[in-house]
Amino acid sequence: MHGSDFAWSVAFAVPYAAVFCAFVVYPIAYALWIAARPSLYADLIADRLYLPTVVNTLVFVGLGVNVKMFLALLLSGFFMRRRWWIKALLGIYILPWVLAAVQTCISFHWMLIGEQGLVDGLLAALFGIDGPIWFNNRWLGLGSNIVAYVWKWMPFWTVIFLAARMTIPRDIYEAAEIDGATGPRSFVHVTFPMLANLYLICILVSTLWTLGEFTTVYLVSGGGPAGSTEVLATLGFRYAFDANRPELGIAAVMSALPVLIPIVIVLMRRAQASEVQL
């Protein structure tokens, strides 16, 4: 490499390095410095909202990630079928992913607002039952958030799995068919083993993102009733900007680090060990 080439390549890398230092390293260092006080965590435990919020976060992440991924994996098989109308349906199906999150979450909020909402109207018209007031109950509210989250993100993962399925060579299926693996058996013995590695990585990445999900919870249930459906990201926001205790807000999201760090380490290892990167 010539000297001038080296200078150029450094110059090309500088803009991102600058962004990284100014907007990643500095805020993280600042957060760690603020959150280093142990007394903050005593305050957190003492807050009546904190422990229920941790439970909510675990439920939200556990169900939100696994339901979404499993359905996406199955549905990607459905979209592999060669029919003109299934291709057209794919266009409709990915709509939630393209539509802006804020507006669709608000639509979910009004749809589930109670007997004035569309969902309860549909329940009454189709089955003649009075739907619940969804946001008056902790578990119904949490469930609404999860459904809205799955609605928004399932299409994205379906497309990822669809692209991966397309790379599985046809001959493998043909060979399996001769050995008697058809229908569900070909899924268990061929498709899933071929996609297992990707599936695992997608689960890990999605766990990270779901852990930090703010918009859905903030705009579908709004954390209500009485803060009983908050997750860590929204609770941190409330501490910092509603209760005016930014240091407590930072501590609240920092308490997710014991889950976050192992996942990041596993992902980094995998990314370095193989071609797989995300």
Added chain:
Amino acid sequence: MNLGLTLLQPQAARRYRLRRVLTEAGSVMLGVVLAGWSLLPVYNMLLIALDPEEGEIEFAGNLWTPEPSLDGFIETVMQEARYLEDFWSQFENSVYIGLLTMVLTVLIGSLASFAVSRMRLGKGSLLTNAALLTYAIPASFLIVPYYSIMHSYGLSNSLWAVIAAQVTFASPFAILIMQLYARLIPGELDDAARIDGASAVQLYLRIYLPLMTPALAVVAIYALLLAWNDYLYPAVLLSPRNATVSVVQGQLFYDNDAPWNAMMAAAIIYVLPPLAVLFALRRYVAASLTMVGPRV
């Protein structure tokens, strides 16, 4: 033996046909369910937007508005509805943030990935690791520190604070996807251009960028959607004076008295531009998804 076969065949054929019909009926049913599932919230937006009255009767659990009207849309476009007096200037802010995030992410990401993958920068893997690490941090966890550091950078209440945040969270994906895609471009091309005396800048402009078009398109869409969809960062970093469309709608979401027919009309107007962009670039997106997607 022969007799048995002729007796069996029609039965087996019938069973086969029955199974095909059942599978087909099953997939049609699944298709209907999926379409309903995907479209219900969209339909709800339209239902509320088409309501003639503001604030009172659109929430009546109706499955269809008694008298659909375009009042909501007209009031939004003319900026006559309450809370939407500044709709177009807020829309302009959203567009400004979205476009600048897109351009800067493509620029910074392509420069960095060029340096790492084509120039074989010595400590290039450091840069990739930095990107991976950023990619793994949920953006919402950094909002409180961002609020403070934007003050110390002198960017409080500036659209540039939001742009900086969005570029930070969009460029890791940009770098990673471009590096994957760059592996598909043979290195011999660079060597040949070198022999003809091309400089690093010429390599970047004349060879790298043109060949990377599909990846650039994907990155551009990703960055635009990220900025366009976000609520948290604009809501915290901007003042009401220079708010974006999403911020205003998010702050009023629990307000029963807001003119919701106009608010939903505004929401529909807001969600359309990314659809148009995605439709325009669909060829590139499909191309790079089939090439890069499976290796993600």
